Amino acid sequence: MLHPHTTRGICTTLYMLPNKLTCKEVVEFITDYIEKTLLPEIQILVERHLVECPGCRTYLEQIQKTLRVLREQAKEPMELLKPEQKQEILQAFRKKYQT
Amino acid sequence: MKEHTFPVQSLPDPTAAQQKAVESHLGSSAVSLDNTCLLQALRSGNEAAFVSLLDLYSPSMLRLAILYNLEHAVAEEVVQETWMRVVQSLDRFEERSSLKTWIFGILINTVRKCGQHERRSVPFSSLPISNTQDSESAADAEQFFPATHPQWPGHWTSFPKSWEHIPEDRLLAQETRMYVRKAIEALPQKQREVIVLCDIEGWTSDEVCHFLTLTKIHQRVLLYRARSQVRRVLDRYFNED
Numbered sequence: 287m288l289h290p291h292t293t294r295g296i297c298t299t300l301y302m303l304p305n306k307l308t309c310k311e312v313v314e315f316i317t318d319y320i321e322k323t324l325l326p327e328i329q330i331l332v333e334r335h336l337v338e339c340p341g342c343r344t345y346l347e348q349i350q351k352t353l354r355v356l357r358e359q360a361k362e363p364m365e366l367l368k369p370e371q372k373q374e375i376l377q378a379f380r381k382k383y384q385t
Numbered sequence: 386m387k388e389h390t391f392p393v394q395s396l397p398d399p400t401a402a403q404q405k406a407v408e409s410h411l412g413s414s415a416v417s418l419d420n421t422c423l424l425q426a427l428r429s430g431n432e433a434a435f436v437s438l439l440d441l442y443s444p445s446m447l448r449l450a451i452l453y454n455l456e457h458a459v460a461e462e463v464v465q466e467t468w469m470r471v472v473q474s475l476d477r478f479e480e481r482s483s484l485k486t487w488i489f490g491i492l493i494n495t496v497r498k499c500g501q502h503e504r505r506s507v508p509f510s511s512l513p514i515s516n517t518q519d520s521e522s523a524a525d526a527e528q529f530f531p532a533t534h535p536q537w538p539g540h541w542t543s544f545p546k547s548w549e550h551i552p553e554d555r556l557l558a559q560e561t562r563m564y565v566r567k568a569i570e571a572l573p574q575k576q577r578e579v580i581v582l583c584d585i586e587g588w589t590s591d592e593v594c595h596f597l598t599l600t601k602i603h604q605r606v607l608l609y610r611a612r613s614q615v616r617r618v619l620d621r622y623f624n625e626d
Contacts, residue, residue, distance in 0.1 A: 310539040311539060348616050352615055360448075363444075367461070371465045374469075
């Protein structure tokens with residue numbers, strides 16, 4: 287059975303490559319597909335499947351949009367430290383490294 | 386008390402090389418700060434360098450602490466305590482990892498030491514999913530015909546519904562981000578750590594593996610499961626209309 291996490295440089299499992307992947311296998315490969323870390327043989331199989339399977343194309347689209355929303359989280363304004371907290375830290379820094 | 390500001394140019398002592406190292410490394414959004422000059426600047430008491438480090442990392446640290454289900458005020462205290470520990474330990478930092486990894490490692494240890502009562506509970510009922518069990522296989526298995534199916538083994542039982550109709554502003558809206566945040570907070574700890582560091586904080590997989598002491602395969606599995614779960618939450622949210 288194809289190991290779902292066969293990626294460049296870390297595959298140590300011998301397997302027979304099937305002609306086609308199932309949707310379940312493609313879904314398990316999607317993270318590696320997006321990260322471009324699949325072995326070329328697996329990449330081709332995934333791409334071939336995506337051409338033929340609207341369900342998996344939709345799944346890929348959803349994961350890509352999920353990643354966009356996740357990245358937006360990093361843009362949410364977060365506060366810096368409160369001034370009094372920052373002062374306390376700076377005082378500790380000065381005491382340790384400036385005296 | 387007047388708040389002090391520390392523009393780099395006003396510092397009396399740092400060498401030009403130290404200042405340049407600080408500016409070049411802290412000026413960019415890439416946060417791999419393992420330059421020896423920066424460390425030397427910090428250890429020699431370069432306050433501008435230290436302030437820049439504080440300002441650069443504190444927002445991410447606060448965001449990470451909150452995603453560990455800490456109340457906001459507690460998360461602030463955790464970040465402050467982390468910096469105090471960084472200050473005390475900086476002279477003993479052996480550079481076996483990057484400075485960033487080391488600082489965030491202290492943060493995670495400080496978070497983990499927080500008592501359970503400090504944590505917010507994330508009611509599962511607040512999420513548009515029926516359960517959040519840590520079993521990507523169990524949840525995903527429902528979506529596919531079994532391997533023994535005579536016609537469609539391993540294929541979708543029904544295709545997922547496209548999100549093409551979701552307008553951009555809804556995709557990136559505050560409410561969507563809130564569901565994502567809740568989905569992340571409900572993840573098992575390791576999955577939460579991996580998805581936050583990889584997909585929100587932009588760490589490389591090598592950095593994450595080193596930081597969390599994971600093999601590459603384990604990191605990929607955790608990331609796959611976490612992303613699948615967040616996708617599932619969003620899918621139900623977008624399709625509940």
